[in-house]
Amino acid sequence: MRPNSLSRSLRRVVPTTLAALALGAAALPADAVAAGKTQPDLAVDLVMTDVVNPAEGETFSAQIDLRNYGNGDSGPVKVTVAVPAGLRTTTPYAGTGWTCAAASATSYSCAYPALLAGQRSRLNVPFEVAGATPGTTVPITATIAPDKRESNTGNNTGSVTVAIAGTAVIRGIVWHDLDGDGQREEGEPGIGPEGVLRVSLWSPQGQATGGGSATVEPDGTWSITARTEQLYQVRVEATNQYDTTAGNVGDDATDSDLVTAYQWDPTLLAASAEFHAQHGGEYVVDAGLVTRS
Ligand SMILES: [Ca+2]
Ligand SMILES: [Ca+2]
Ligand SMILES: [Ca+2]
Incomplete structure (x- = not known):
């Protein structure tokens, strides 16, 4: 983040x-x-x-x-x-x-x-x-x-x-962590819709109204303008040739913010930590994926 x-x-x-x-x-x-x-x-x-x-x-x-x-x-x-x-x-x-x-x-x-x-x-x-x-x-x-x-x-x-709800921008990039060090470096490419099927916002609060989903761009970037004053978790679904890299390792500007993987087949499903989205905020949630061994 x-x-x-x-x-x-x-x-x-x-x-x-x-x-x-x-x-x-x-x-x-x-x-x-x-x-x-x-x-x-x-x-x-x-x-x-x-x-x-x-x-x-x-x-x-x-x-x-x-x-x-x-x-x-x-x-x-x-x-x-x-x-x-x-x-x-x-x-x-x-x-x-x-x-x-x-x-x-x-x-x-x-x-x-x-x-x-x-x-x-x-x-x-x-x-x-x-x-x-x-x-x-x-x-x-x-x-x-x-x-x-x-x-x-x-x-x-x-x-x-x-x-009272407002709006916030929640965005990020899904990238291929080629060396598996948890950091996005020069030469490590974004993963587009061929590998990332869906990015969505999940709310743990049953009485909250909001969410949304996005299809990633060819360069791996995505953005969702979402309703605020509620908790969200970013969920990433990718093809099962991928697994998640280690989350929150090193510089936060270039790390992966996925902290949980909870399904590997038929597709990979992984999620960020929960965060409280507030009006006017911009939240960056990046996702590093490695080739599944
Ligand atoms: Ca790396
Ligand atoms: Ca009384
Ligand atoms: Ca982080």
Whole structure:
């Protein structure tokens, strides 16, 4: 991996209703109920998004898990979800039992009838990326407005930051390391499409959207403009007359950045280390191949 000036290196409650009391009594020791110590404790348990790196104009969803950690019925649950600059509200679909409305351009107001002691529920709210700067992160924050006095109010807010995708150039050369020293020297030729079948980007993150593939040029060079704010691994497929040379040996500007070979027949499949591609970056991943013995 050879970073240039633009690149980033690879190396690196009291219940108020009889109903609530009755519900609490089922789950509690008799003394606790006798003392009337049932309180809800609503919490924002988890906030995540269904896409890790949404891009301008795309719609994605935030999944907000809420749970009542207390020993009493919560009463009506109200949750405000703040929409930051760069995102905008769109038609909400919420989730089972939930009702949500875009209270303004900058927040959703959501409601759920009640969570019993120990009960959880997931709320889904959609966002559209509108005017966010590629490569930046934007926060999504969910805040509970409790209906009843809670035993703990410190857990009523939760948030997640979402990275906005941009583009980066990922490129390299596949060459024949004739002397097998792991370095590309004068006189060692590039390997074109006769030997290199495909160069592709593989993402280890299931919730990331991006990738791409390239056919190498006759001189062994290739380039892919790819979506960013996600992890990639460069995968090279070549004919089985080749094997990989040793990776990361000597000068990074002229070494091979393939670190794993995981198939030799019917074709050679090899891969670079994983790296995080960021907006505006340029990542050079070279591949040295030797004649298979
Ligand atoms: Ca709470
Ligand atoms: Ca060499
Ligand atoms: Ca290297």
